[in-house]
Amino acid sequence: MSRRRESFAVQLNNQRSGPAGRRGSTYAQRLSLADAVGTATDEVTAPFTSTFAPGEMRQLALVAHNHMKPAMKQFIETYSEILKKFRITGTQTTMKMCKSMWGEDDPAIHYGLTCTSGPLGGDAQIAALMCMEDLGGIIFFVDPLSAHPHQADIDSLLRLANCGNVIVCPNPASASSMMHTLRCALLKGERARGMIPSFFETLESPAVEEYKHAQAVALANVIRGKSPAADPAPQAAEPPKEEKKEFDTGKRAVSFGDDVVEVAPVEQGAKHTGPSISDTEIDRALMGQSMMFSDERLQALLAVESDDDSDDDEEDGSSVEEAPTAKVSKGLFGIKTSSTKKSRGRMGLKKLGKSVRKMIIKD
Numbered sequence: 001m002s003r004r005r006e007s008f009a010v011q012l013n014n015q016r017s018g019p020a021g022r023r024g025s026t027y028a029q030r031l032s033l034a035d036a037v038g039t040a041t042d043e044v045t046a047p048f049t050s051t052f053a054p055g056e057m058r059q060l061a062l063v064a065h066n067h068m069k070p071a072m073k074q075f076i077e078t079y080s081e082i083l084k085k086f087r088i089t090g091t092q093t094t095m096k097m098c099k100s101m102w103g104e105d106d107p108a109i110h111y112g113l114t115c116t117s118g119p120l121g122g123d124a125q126i127a128a129l130m131c132m133e134d135l136g137g138i139i140f141f142v143d144p145l146s147a148h149p150h151q152a153d154i155d156s157l158l159r160l161a162n163c164g165n166v167i168v169c170p171n172p173a174s175a176s177s178m179m180h181t182l183r184c185a186l187l188k189g190e191r192a193r194g195m196i197p198s199f200f201e202t203l204e205s206p207a208v209e210e211y212k213h214a215q216a217v218a219l220a221n222v223i224r225g226k227s228p229a230a231d232p233a234p235q236a237a238e239p240p241k242e243e244k245k246e247f248d249t250g251k252r253a254v255s256f257g258d259d260v261v262e263v264a265p266v267e268q269g270a271k272h273t274g275p276s277i278s279d280t281e282i283d284r285a286l287m288g289q290s291m292m293f294s295d296e297r298l299q300a301l302l303a304v305e306s307d308d309d310s311d312d313d314e315e316d317g318s319s320v321e322e323a324p325t326a327k328v329s330k331g332l333f334g335i336k337t338s339s340t341k342k343s344r345g346r347m348g349l350k351k352l353g354k355s356v357r358k359m360i361i362k363d
């Protein structure tokens with residue numbers, strides 16, 4: 001018999017009451033953890049000699065948003081012994097912080113490119129360094145609670161870092177952990193190139209190979225004179241077309257999407273001699289009166305209007321022929337209709353309005 005899964009609230013309570021290191025840690029436990037972090041930081045920030053010269057490795061970028069710049073300054077002060085072993089690049093403010101703490105005349109320190117401010121293209125310049133195969137890692141303290149005018153540049157930088165499989169540290173915790181790896185790699189030398197491979201070789205995401213294969217197939221198809229192999233673009237749904245049907249009762253119908261509205265009774269086999277009213281004008285009448293009458297009342301209204309038109313035409317002894325289609329338009333209810341002669345259309349609309357007023361007064 002399967003055991004019933006515990007609710008989220010029960011699981012959360014078990015986490016809080018669990019062993020040390022979980023959310024339920026006491027103040028003493030947190031203080032002990034802080035001491036352990038301080039001890040590890042002191043060990044990793046001790047002076048050492050790197051087996052690699054700064055020029056043998058690719059640049060390391062330091063970037064921080066405005067609210068994260070104090071944290072970046074503290075990070076640079078703490079891990080200066082490791083950072084100075086690389087060619088440091090970054091945005092303008094971050095580079096000024098580095099030069100103010102390390103000095104600009106020290107021959108042992110090799111500064112990389114000083115980029116402009118992020119909103120003015122600094123992130124794009126760092127991304128360009130990556131494309132030029134001269135960037136091995138990015139320490140980017142991102143502010144997750146503020147809107148940024150250059151968000152597109154930030155997304156582009158992080159996306160290209162993922163495409164190039166470059167080391168990225170988006171917060172102080174990941175950056176502090178990375179410092180241990182960088183120090184170990186610099187001490188071991190050639191044996192530790194595999195610990196930080198993006199500082200020595202050009203890497204790529206596993207998804208890049210599939211993308212390149214698709215591009216090669218598309219190019220080969222174009223060379224052969226065929227269309228590139230790509231998924232067909234989804235076609236836009238066509239608007240509902242006007243449908244005219246003959247029912248057993250001999251009534252002409254116009255479809256409004258999924259609904260069918262009968263327009264006027266016509267005997268089967270008989271020629272309709274009344275004036276033609278455009279479907280656009282019918283739409284207008286329905287739009288104005290649909291809240292007032294039921295479907296049966298609207299059908300009766302249209303039938304009365306059609307009979308009046310037929311009687312007037314018989315007295316005049318004239319018949320009206322439908323005008324050729326002028327322009328296809330879309331009615332108020334999304335119906336494709338065609339415009340007809342305006343004189344008969346206006347006359348029919350006036351008579352329709354009279355019939356509407358009569359039925360309103362009658363009610």
